Ligand SMILES: [Fe+2]
């Protein structure tokens with residue numbers, strides 16, 4: 054028998070109550086928290102093979118070490134989320150090894166190949182910024198104590214990833230020529246990917262358990278606007294083209310295309326002026342991107358290899 058009803062718990066967390074264990078939860082709270090942690094863990098986990106793919110293109114040994122350190126951090130972040138899920142009765146082994154690849158809940162951006170060093174540092178500048186935007190909101194607002202404490206470490210490391218990305222984006226754009234072009238081409242496909250990262254717009258969501266139970270503080274549109282402000286300002290400073298601009302009067306970023314729009318998976322380009330519905334976006338997300346199976350397999354391969362080695 055739960056100590057509280059959903060309504061009581063919603064009221065209590067809005068007044069500052071911190072949930073410390075399952076004894077304080079309702080079923081609805083627990084379900085929303087588990088779902089949030091699976092998205093968080095899967096996103097951290099799948100960023101590792103995505104980043105690893107391009108780390109092999111690092112321009113020097115020390116840059117490869119920095120890029121690999123970021124991957125190690127991401128695996129640590131995934132471990133934190135799965136460890137918290139274990140405390141809630143979930144089986145991390147089953148989550149990692151028994152789910153079909155298309156059931157992982159990472160965003161569509163981490164189902165895509167990251168092809169070279171220019172794209173990798175752009176991913177750190179744009180996607181790690183998305184991670185910071187989402188997780189710093191959770192860190193500030195979450196009513197779940199164990200997650201709030203764990204995110205202190207995650208936030209500091211994410212800042213290192215972001216700085217690494219921004220410093221390298223600047224270095225490559227300032228050197229001009231092909232190096233600048235690599236970053237611009239990365240921004241061309243990763244910027245709209247980042248805009249979509251924050252999910253459906255608020256007017257499509259009538260009820261949101263994560264907000265009701267204070268598992269996060271900001272809505273999808275507020276989070277998207279926060280990310281846009283930071284990323285568009287960075288691109289403007291670096292002289293990179295993005296289909297958005299800062300309105301000088303309001304200080305808000307305005308997109309120069311209608312959301313959502315078509316993604317040409319074969320050419321890896323956005324058809325910014327071919328509008329589609331959010332139902333079509335949902336279908337595209339569900340169908341997954343080209344690297345989904347390979348990235349999941351790359352995480353699993355090492356276990357099979359180690360088991361074989363130990364059995365020999
Ligand atoms: Fe991370």
Ligand SMILES: [Fe+2]
Pocket residue numbers: 127181184210211214
């Ligand atoms: Fe990161």
